Amino acid sequence: MISTKYFLKGFSAIKGVGSPAIALGASFIAIGALLKNLGFTIQQSIFSTFLTYALPGSLVMAESMLIGASLINIFLAVWLVNARLYPMTVALMPLLMHQDQPRWKYYLSCHFIAVSSWLIMKDNYENIEKENRIDFWIGIGVATWSVAIFSTIIGYVASDFFNKDILIGLAIINPIYFICMMVGAMKTFQISLSVILGATLGPIFYFLSAEWCILFGGFTAGTIAFLIGEKNGQ
Amino acid sequence: MASNILIVIFVTSLATYLSRFLGVVSSEKIKETSKMFRWFNCLAYSTLAALIARIVIFPLGSLAEVDLSVRIFVVSLCIIIFFLTKKNLVYPTIFSAIILSLITSFV
Numbered sequence: 001m002i003s004t005k006y007f008l009k010g011f012s013a014i015k016g017v018g019s020p021a022i023a024l025g026a027s028f029i030a031i032g033a034l035l036k037n038l039g040f041t042i043q044q045s046i047f048s049t050f051l052t053y054a055l056p057g058s059l060v061m062a063e064s065m066l067i068g069a070s071l072i073n074i075f076l077a078v079w080l081v082n083a084r085l086y087p088m089t090v091a092l093m094p095l096l097m098h099q100d101q102p103r104w105k106y107y108l109s110c111h112f113i114a115v116s117s118w119l120i121m122k123d124n125y126e127n128i129e130k131e132n133r134i135d136f137w138i139g140i141g142v143a144t145w146s147v148a149i150f151s152t153i154i155g156y157v158a159s160d161f162f163n164k165d166i167l168i169g170l171a172i173i174n175p176i177y178f179i180c181m182m183v184g185a186m187k188t189f190q191i192s193l194s195v196i197l198g199a200t201l202g203p204i205f206y207f208l209s210a211e212w213c214i215l216f217g218g219f220t221a222g223t224i225a226f227l228i229g230e231k232n233g234q
Numbered sequence: 235m236a237s238n239i240l241i242v243i244f245v246t247s248l249a250t251y252l253s254r255f256l257g258v259v260s261s262e263k264i265k266e267t268s269k270m271f272r273w274f275n276c277l278a279y280s281t282l283a284a285l286i287a288r289i290v291i292f293p294l295g296s297l298a299e300v301d302l303s304v305r306i307f308v309v310s311l312c313i314i315i316f317f318l319t320k321k322n323l324v325y326p327t328i329f330s331a332i333i334l335s336l337i338t339s340f341v
Contacts, residue, residue: 023327034295044239051247056285059294061246071245078249084281085250089257091278094266106261110254115282164296169335171297172308176330178286179309180316180323185279190272194279202284203291214288218281226276230269 002105006132010139013120014147020116023177024144025151030170031058032155033162038062042156049152053145054114055174057082080211084218088118095125096133105134112141119181120144190229197221300338308334 014021028049035045035058052058057078064074089110096106117140128136162170186192202217209216264270289297290305297305311333312326319325 019324022324026327026331030296040239044243047240048243048246051243052250054250056289057246057250061242063294065242071241074242075245075249078246079252081285082250083253084278084285085253086257086260087274087277087281089254090260090264090274091271093258093261094264094271097261106258107255110258111251113254113257118278164299165335165339167296168300168338169331171293171295172300172305172330172334173327175286175289175297176309176312177323177327178282179290179313180321180326182279182283182286183313183316184321184323190276191279194276195283198280198283199287201280202287205284206288206292210292214281214284218284219277221284222277222280223273225280226273229276230272 002138003132003135006128006135007139007142009128010136010141011143013124013136013140014143020120020144020177020181021147023173024116024147025154026170026173027055028148028151029155029158030167031055031062032152032157033159033167034059034062034155035152036156036159038065040156042153045152045156046149049149053111053148054082054085077211080215083215085113087218087222088115089113092118092121096130096137098131098134100131101134105138109134109138109141112138112145114144115178116181117141117144119178119185122185188229189232190225193225193228194222197225300334304334304337304341308337 031049032045035048036042040048048058048061052061060077060081061074064077069077092113093106093110117137120140121137124136124140125133182195186195198218198221201221202213205213205217205220264274290309291302293305308330312330315326315329316322
């Protein structure tokens with residue numbers, strides 16, 4: 001069903017100097033502490049990371065609950081901040097599709113798509129034959145997901161020992177990790193332009209709409225970068 | 235309240251899985267060599283960059299308590315460390331937390 005060899009290869013891809021385990025762990029430790037302060041039980045906190053596994057979405061959920069937003073508003077706010085997962089999925093799954101592999105693997109394993117797992121897969125897929133990429137991906141997904149769930153538990157249990165300065169320190173780790181990984185991924189002209197324009201237009205569009213800035217800014221930046229890149233033969 | 239929290243968790247995960255699910259549905263028809271794929275690749279990277287820039291410049295939660303100039307300073311320093319350590323991801327991430335905690339507790 002799932003090839004153990006490629007699953008384990010993917011699972012161990014999160015070790016080493018490029019490891020997301022520390023960044024991912026730090027972020028979900030902060031989430032665990034945050035959920036405890038919101039009044040979640042430990043089971044609910046684990047359940048939340050288990051089912052959602054997307055950091056900005058969990059942050060928005062927490063913020064919305066604090067201001068007492070309605071369910072519809074929570075749904076919309078989370079959908080907006082996590083809508084980036086749509087282009088990310090479309091930019092990943094065609095690389096993993098193979099006719100001999102069953103469909104359910106794709107529909108289940110898309111749950112593992114998050115920034116860290118996605119960037120690791122994008123960095124490694126060329127070394128794996130197409131047929132085995134989905135099993136390799138499931139390995140990466142299960143590994144990063146497990147780190148997230150385990151860290152949520154640590155954060156929940158240890159939250160009483162965290163002061164404000166430690167929480168701020170934990171909060172910066174994730175963006176720093178993402179920035180370094182993005183800078184490392186800027187290997188072609190088209191991708192570099194996408195990253196630079198996205199990082200510029202996202203914050204500029206914030207002044208038009210705080211909720212829509214990621215989607216509008218990202219869409220505009222990506223389309224411009226695509227067109228310029230195509231014109232210049234990528 | 236307990237059942238409320240469970241409903242909120244379900245709503246959050248549904249809103250999140252929706253984009254992933256639709257992404258797989260669309261992927262069935264997109265070839266990795268097509269223009270469409272390259273366009274989505276650009277969109278994925280630009281949207282991620284927009285999200286990260288937003289987190290650093292207009293943060294939610296505890297990062298908002300740190301001054302913008304301090305956030306930019308720490309980010310720039312960590313990018314330099316990233317290149318100095320031959321693209322090691324562990325050093326800049328650990329260093330960022332230590333330096334920011336130190337700055338906020340002394341300033």
